[in-house]
Amino acid sequence: MSVESVESEVDGGVDSTTPVWAVFGDLMSVLLGAFVLILVGVIGVQLELSTQLQREVKERQLETQRRKTLEQALAGPLAAGRVTLVNGRIGISGSMLFALNSAQLQPEGRNVLKSLAAPLSAYLQSREEILMVSGFADDRQVREGNRRFADNWELSAQRALTVTRALIDEGIPSSSVFAAAFGSEQPVSSNADVEGRARNRRVEIAPVPKPSTATATATATATARPRE
Numbered sequence: 001m002s003v004e005s006v007e008s009e010v011d012g013g014v015d016s017t018t019p020v021w022a023v024f025g026d027l028m029s030v031l032l033g034a035f036v037l038i039l040v041g042v043i044g045v046q047l048e049l050s051t052q053l054q055r056e057v058k059e060r061q062l063e064t065q066r067r068k069t070l071e072q073a074l075a076g077p078l079a080a081g082r083v084t085l086v087n088g089r090i091g092i093s094g095s096m097l098f099a100l101n102s103a104q105l106q107p108e109g110r111n112v113l114k115s116l117a118a119p120l121s122a123y124l125q126s127r128e129e130i131l132m133v134s135g136f137a138d139d140r141q142v143r144e145g146n147r148r149f150a151d152n153w154e155l156s157a158q159r160a161l162t163v164t165r166a167l168i169d170e171g172i173p174s175s176s177v178f179a180a181a182f183g184s185e186q187p188v189s190s191n192a193d194v195e196g197r198a199r200n201r202r203v204e205i206a207p208v209p210k211p212s213t214a215t216a217t218a219t220a221t222a223t224a225r226p227r228e
Helices: 003-012 020-073 075-079 107-125 152-169 194-200 213-223
Strands: 084-086 089-093 129-136 177-181 202-209
Touching (some): 020 084, 075 107, 107 129
Antiparallel strands (some): 129 202
C-alpha cells in the first residue's frame, strides 16, 4: 500500500470539527448581546428614577410655593394671632368661633372669617383649588339636655357648615368651598386636660385640588344655604 493511500485512509477516519476560535467568537457574541441588554435595562431604570426624582422635586417646589403664597395672603390675620397656618391648613380655635356645644357663630368668630375672606378669594383666583372647611371636636360627648346634636359628629358637621356659609356670605363663591366633619377624630392634642380639649375643638380651612365639574356642582348644592 502506498503512502498516499495510507494518509487518505487516516484523513478519512477523522471527523471535521468547527475551529475553536469560531466557537469562542460565537460565545463572545452571545455574552456581548446579554451585556448590551443588561446595560440598556439599567439605563432605562436610571432614566425612570431620574424622571421620578425630578417630578418629586418639582412637586415639592410647587407645594413650598403654594404654602408661601398662602402665608403671604394671610399675613394680616397671622400677624394678629387670630389664626394659625400649619402645613397649609388654616386653624381657627373653636372657642373663638363658637360657645361650648354650640354651632352659632360668635361675633368675634365672624370678624375672623371676614378678615380671611378677601385674602382667600384672591388666593383662589390664581389657582385650581377650592377650600375644605373641616370641623373637629374633643372626645367629650355633647352635653346632656342639648337635643340639637346627637353626638360630636353632628356638632362638628354643623360648625363646619356654619363657617362655610359665613365665608360664602363674605364673598367666597359657593363653588369654591365645601364642608367636612371629623368629630373627635384626628386630635392635635391630648384630651386628658382642659387645654388639650380646647385645642382639639377647632375648625380648619385647607386649599385642596379642585374636583371635576360634576363633583363641584354637587358640592355647591350641598353647601348652599337652604331656602327659608
